Amino acid sequence: MTTEAIETPVATKPRPPSRAREVIHRHSGVVRLTHWINVLVVSLLLMSGLQIFNAHPMLYWGSYGANFDHAWLAALARSTPTGLHGGLRIGGVVLDTNGVIGVSPGPGGQTLVRGFPTWATLPSWQDLATGRRWHFFLAWILVLNGLVYLLAGALNGHFRRDLAPTRRELSPRSLLASVVDHIRLRHPTGEAAKRYNILQKLAYVGVVFVLLPGMVVTGLAMSPGVDAFAPWLTTVLGGRASARSIHFICANLIVLFVIVHVVEVFLAGVVNEVGSMITGRYVLPREHGQ
């Protein structure tokens, strides 16, 4: 992120410096392009993944797991006097998720027994073969796109410069200060707005170096072909059923990240933020009180 233009002249009469509109170059072309490809691919991977999950909406720990074994998570469709009622069992707790998980309305309003509802899956109707075709096609794109991003970020210094937290930022005081800023919805301005804040950095590092690679690794660990080549991988993850559970959990954490991420983008100013991810140019928010 380098300062590209210090001042954009708007009027002939010189303005006091504090009124200047400072525009910086915030995101490189590679980051912008791979980001939007990633948005599309991750969304569709999630939806085709939910389609696949729906084929057997139960999760287990260990090497194996099928209907007769203990599932730690299961979508339920329980019959009640008023008809089928959807739920989600996690451990010993049953959540009422009727209408969304377990039992949800179909396109004609009919009652469907389904893990996730039609609007959350790709394709919307129950079709495991098509869901898998999408999923594995998209997985290849995710990996190739991710490699471009990782390679560029490692080579051009983006990770070191913009994503790596500094020691000072990681001190409990600075972390606490950033948490307080976030709770009070205060966004950095001026100089500080030129950099990602520490919580933002940690979130990005978590997604870029843990969650997304984690999706790929746990996905590969479920493949019987890859398992024959690298059985240690599946073993390290606790077995195939565990790899599937971790794959699901990582996907949920990514959803959580995206929700917070998008909320922050809106809070920080969606036009300027998204604009910067499209054009690279970012208008620095002015200091408070001006």
Added chain:
Amino acid sequence: MSRLILSRRRLMSAGTVGLAGLMLEGCDRLSHAPRFQNAIGRTEDLTKASQRLLLTGQPLAKEFSATQISPVFKPNGSVMPDSDAYQELMANNFADWRLVVEGLVRRPVQLSLDQLKAMPARTQITRHDCVEGWSAVGQWTGVQLARVLNLVSPLPQARYVVFRCADDLANTGDASGLYYESIDFFDALHPQTILAYELNGKPLPVANGAPLRLRVERQLGYKQAKYVMRIQLVDRLDQLGRGKGGFWEDRGYAWYAGI
């Protein structure tokens, strides 16, 4: 200015929701478009090529210990073929059943269950991974497919081994719904590729494919053909069934089921 930003912001939110709606609609349409599905389905070739590269040394699929066997091995798909022919064979404990091995071979044979059991056996405790997402660990005993192929001497032009099964999974009542599967020689000659007649030390139950089923351990469950009646060696798959090399392949699933 701030009113303008507010309306731009609102436009942006509305635009995002609208875009998402369009995306869902578009994806459903693309899921119906055979040419698009064919195109993205081509990644199966990439997956197969990559996995075959990794598996060049023909490593064995992981084998488990007896304590790791699933308490119940979930039967799936057909659990009781209902044809008269199969019912008769079953009534007689498969004494009259013969495995026919034919096609592009020098010496076609017919083998009884006793003859198969007289051949050297392999026992392996492996994990069965269903395409739906569940897994079960079981102990299989059977004869290596390579030994059976050795008996018949495949012709050089044979490229695939096809398994014809007794179960009418599509319930069509005619041969068009009969289960079948196919593998190539890379998997057919693998030491863990066996024709199994025992599960967990007992004769293979009907629900799990009696009298004989295929185990091809580095692929998903639908490749593990049950109720095998006939093995056919062929040079191409497009003349069988709907041309995709297997019952589920004909219904949209990948022929290479390594993932």
